[in-house]
Amino acid sequence: MSRDVPAPGSAGLHLVADLPLLRPEEQVFTAMLDGWRNQQLARNLAFSTIEGREKAVKAFTRHADAFPWAWSAHMLDEWLADLRALRHLKRSTLRGYAEAVRSLCAYLIDPAYGWAAECHSRFGTHPIQITHEWNTALHLQEAECDPAKRAFTRAELLAFFDHADEQVHQVRGGGRKGWLPAFRDAVLFKTAYAFGLRRNETRMLDVVDFSRNPHAPAFGDFGVCQVRHGKAKKGAPPRRRGVLTVGPRAGVGGMDWIVEVLQQWTEEVRPAFTHADSPAMWPSERGPRIGFTQMNTRFATYRDALGLDGGLDFHSFRRSYVTHLIEDGWDARFVQEQVGHEHASTTALYTCVSSDFRIRTLLKALEQTTRAALGPNQQKRNT
Structure with missing residues (x-):
């Protein structure tokens, strides 16, 4: 300068x-x-x-x-x-x-x-620096979120999605207005989980952000979700990443069910919105894009109606995505790339594996250890 x-x-x-x-x-x-x-x-x-x-x-x-x-x-x-x-x-x-x-x-x-x-x-005076190490809190650990915040269990997640779908049927069956927003929010919540998205990443999705994955043609137009408004570093523009639709593997279910959900939304339901000409994936009843207040209010209403604890928030969809993929045996590096974490340690913080998973892992390790210990003796007996 x-x-x-x-x-x-x-x-x-x-x-x-x-x-x-x-x-x-x-x-x-x-x-x-x-x-x-x-x-x-x-x-x-x-x-x-x-x-x-x-x-x-x-x-x-x-x-x-x-x-x-x-x-x-x-x-x-x-x-x-x-x-x-x-x-x-x-x-x-x-x-x-x-x-x-x-x-x-x-x-x-x-x-x-x-x-x-x-x-x-x-x-006659001038400003001075009033914040110092001795009177302000230090950032001492990587994760400082509320300890109550956690991932959904699989049963809780299924109950949440079932409740969201049931609200659509009840509103529409009763001949009342509001089934379109209820349908939109149900799909929005499922999309956040199926691609491990943050709240703003979900909100800012456009229709064109979904595309084909040439290596997985079975997923059609929803093989890849392009996230263009990822969490940015300080002073940097939003980070971009492509999130692949995860299919089933080795007898374990994947997230490919989201393809049919998104197809129904984009082809049958979304066109009925007043602002369907908006590029936004989730148009509002009164504007081109849904707002945070609508998302938060709907989520809290469903969570409280099911009696789930307050430690579950919108970000719990992302925590659940990481946790469930790790439990299902997906490579940790793949999961890290899917959610856009720069460091593997950050992904590890999101992983809240269930007690059942830990028990299965322990039993598998014990079985392998026992087999390895008995292997030489077993070979001698066979000879």
Whole structure:
């Protein structure tokens, strides 16, 4: 970067020198947030990340009743303690809020952006870094999800899908409206499980994202699911991957049942939606694409109606996909590629094998050990 060119988000881009401000504190704070946003955009961070950080910073500002040039570490301590003690927020959420404040402070104290000098000239003080190792939570382990979160058992999953199908029949049989959305959501849930998809990956699917697999022509137009909105690394675009439809092997059932489900959906039911001309695989009743609220509400309604515990969420479909493939003997590397994990250790965290599987594995290992031990003696007796 040239020394003569101001950095993206510098104070000079937003405040005109020697111009009196009507509400200096509020206007300077707004200019700071605008500059910070430009800096993060220059780093290619996702819009959702930037917006979430800005909301966190504004919430801290309201709690502290002070602007960044008057913030202190004590104010941050009180805010985070309040969020944990009274609102019972999760550790990962608190760390995200603290990271938002840390990021803004780092931006404001950087000489390249000129905010320290600007604040000192206007308010007689300047921002400081208020987040440190001694007052913020550290990321100490790879997985910090709620311990209650888990995969479906096979019986729970079957009951969930049966209940979803039954709701379609009940609504349609009663002559009531709403069977189309109920049918859509039932297929959506099954698709999330059959391809091991995250919630946003499922929501953002388009009709054209399904295609043929030349090595498995029996699956027709649904041999491959192209995921174009995979979870991105910080500052990177969404990751893409192709997920193969898994067929049965060695007497173990696969996920090929999803082909018939998707065929019925795309050929018979989806065209009945008002927004069927939308490219989205899951059109809404009022818009071109289903929203997260609709997905979450329907899932929670079905889960609670069956009396399943709250540890099951939409992501449990993905956990179940990994778990069931591993239990059925699929290669761990293949499963890792299917779900798009960079590291095998991440896939291992998703694997919640059942006690029956562990017992079968143990008995198989014992049988092999016994056979190996008796093998030489058996050979001697036979000779």
